[in-house]
Amino acid sequence: MxxxxxxxxxxxxxxxxxxxxxxxxxxxxxxxxxxxxKEPSIEKVLEASVDIPEVTTNLASNDFIKISFKIETDSKKAKEELEKRDFQVKNLIIYELSEKKAEELQGKEGKMNLEDTLKSKINDLMQDGKVKKVYITGSILQ
CATH class of the missing domain: 1.20.5 (Single alpha-helices involved in coiled-coils or other helix-helix interfaces)
Structure with a gap:
C-alpha cells in the first residue's frame, strides 16, 4: 500500500x-x-512606398531647398491613401520647410529630425494605415 x-x-x-x-x-x-x-523584404517595402517628387521651396533663412522623399507605409491600403493625399503631403512638406533655417537642415541630425516631424504630421492625416518611415532621397540646400 x-x-x-x-x-x-x-x-x-x-x-x-x-x-x-x-x-x-x-x-x-x-x-x-x-x-x-524579420524586416520585410525590399519588395514588400517598395510595394508599400510612395515617392514624393522633388519639392523646391524657400526656407525661413531666405535660402532655398530642393528635396525629394520616399515614404514607407505599413500596407498597400495605406499606400493607396497616401497617393491620394499627395497634395496634402506636399503642402505639409512646404509648411515644415518654410519654418526651418538652413542650419537646422544641415547634417545627419537635422535631416533625421525633419524625417521624424514629417512622419508624425503625415500620420495625423492618415486614416487607413500609418507611415513607418520617411526617407530623404535627394536634397540640395542653397
Missing part, C-alpha cells in the same frame, strides 16, 4: 514537471517569434 502511494506521488510530480516544461517551451517559442520578426 505504501508502494502504491509512492508511485502515485511520483507519477503526479512527473506529470506536473512535464506540464511546466511544455508550457515554458511554448511560452519561449511564442516570445521569440514576436521579438524575432
Amino acid at each position: 505504501k508502494n502504491n502511494k509512492l508511485v502515485m506521488i511520483m507519477t503526479v510530480m512527473l506529470v506536473a514537471i512535464l506540464l511546466v516544461g511544455t508550457v515554458s517551451v511554448v511560452a519561449v517559442m511564442k516570445l521569440t517569434d514576436a521579438d524575432g520578426e
Whole structure:
C-alpha cells in the first residue's frame, strides 16, 4: 500500500514537471517569434512606398531647398491613401520647410529630425494605415 502511494506521488510530480516544461517551451517559442520578426523584404517595402517628387521651396533663412522623399507605409491600403493625399503631403512638406533655417537642415541630425516631424504630421492625416518611415532621397540646400 505504501508502494502504491509512492508511485502515485511520483507519477503526479512527473506529470506536473512535464506540464511546466511544455508550457515554458511554448511560452519561449511564442516570445521569440514576436521579438524575432524579420524586416520585410525590399519588395514588400517598395510595394508599400510612395515617392514624393522633388519639392523646391524657400526656407525661413531666405535660402532655398530642393528635396525629394520616399515614404514607407505599413500596407498597400495605406499606400493607396497616401497617393491620394499627395497634395496634402506636399503642402505639409512646404509648411515644415518654410519654418526651418538652413542650419537646422544641415547634417545627419537635422535631416533625421525633419524625417521624424514629417512622419508624425503625415500620420495625423492618415486614416487607413500609418507611415513607418520617411526617407530623404535627394536634397540640395542653397
